[in-house]
Amino acid sequence: MGHNLYHGAFIWVALVFVVLEALYIAFVRKEAYDVRQTAASLGVAVGNTLLRPLTALMVMAVFPFAAQFAPWHLSMTDPWVWIVAFIGFEFLYYWMHRFSHTIRWLWASHAVHHSANSFNLPAAVRLGWTNVISGEWLMFLPMVLLGFPPLMVVILLTANLIYQFFLHTELSPKWGVLEYVLNTPAHHRIHHASNVQYLDRNFGGVLIVFDKWFGTFAEDDQSEPVVFGLTTPIHSHNPFVIALREWRRMLGDVMRSKSLGEAAGNLFGRPK
Template structure:
């Protein structure tokens, strides 16, 4: 889950709403005697989130340039008031988000950013806002340029991704029950817990944003293992409470591996091969 450049008003509204729901989740967890939070981890997450929001504000104008350029060369014009067009934008953004998210797990250059989001060892609403500082360096925005090129206004694309981001906030919890028939089509807390789990059967599964249908179509869907509890955090990773180390640790490790690698092919693999390869 990585945002592009939602407006400051939208981000402020999201922050206030998020803090309220985080407090509610913490209270419910205490009420049912569940250890849903680690205060040190949550404090580190808030540190990461503050810097991430400041960086996005600075980057917004820069990232807007390629979107504006592509929109000037669009193939068609789709109205933001047309229901069929908005349905197409929703499905298109979900499809591209699936591939962007999947690439973020399989390409180390992108994983260096996304790894931050998978580093918490407690799965809760606070963990939802632990997002990397380097999403635009990783190239996340490039995946959504085709939507602008075919004729959707950049603001419409960003708004739809904002809806995706908002929805995903609420599925980062262990306290939500299964949602019955909705589990087939929607990415629910049940499915997203699997995505964040570090159990072997759960790795690189359930990439969807709002929908889970593309995971079902492309073979990346998984249920939680029946005989073992879900564990969260990075496989083989060391937990840190330092926001800078959390946000930049994989970049430092990756560049170190590039320096050690012998030959152009090995250096390329260190940058763009699968994480851990």
């Protein structure tokens, strides 16, 4: 209940920042602002918010059940447990995010987030509707099985998503030395780029260090303008089209498969 209230309160905070960003772009920078795309992103966000309780119910059922089998039961009052949990969570988040770009079943949900053709705060809330079945949340189960309290994992995920909301803007300056360690707007804009040299880069949540360690880090090389969105862009502003397009494409490929192996590849191979 507390988590849902916290999420609900942040929605209103996010809307305030969305409006402030739009006003700054339109009246200070005097640049065109795509109101229809923002409305589409907010429509997708409404669907995500309505369906989010389904994922929450699964987490509340699976995580406490799994916690019974943990060899340790770590305390939420120990600061060192939080430090280790944060690093462990960021490690798992990196791989969850990376798999969401390289496994089509996961990409079917995650592609929604990358469908915005501009990089701004509304793009941050353009989140998929099908996380309960795509199963990204299962990537954090190892933390529970190691003894970290389920509530701690949920808090870390909530904090991670709130932090990343503020990364979705081109209005932020660079963050100086923090750019070496943290995921920043400059790093995350490259993650949302569809230019070939930037595909599947910068998967970090709060930290960027795992991208540097595992060879997926990239900076803007200034060779050409950064293009945002999917490699096959979505031009529709219909939230249902945006949220379900990749599922329709994937299942269509499965239906046309000529063998079980080909069907499995269409479900769990690399996105097309």
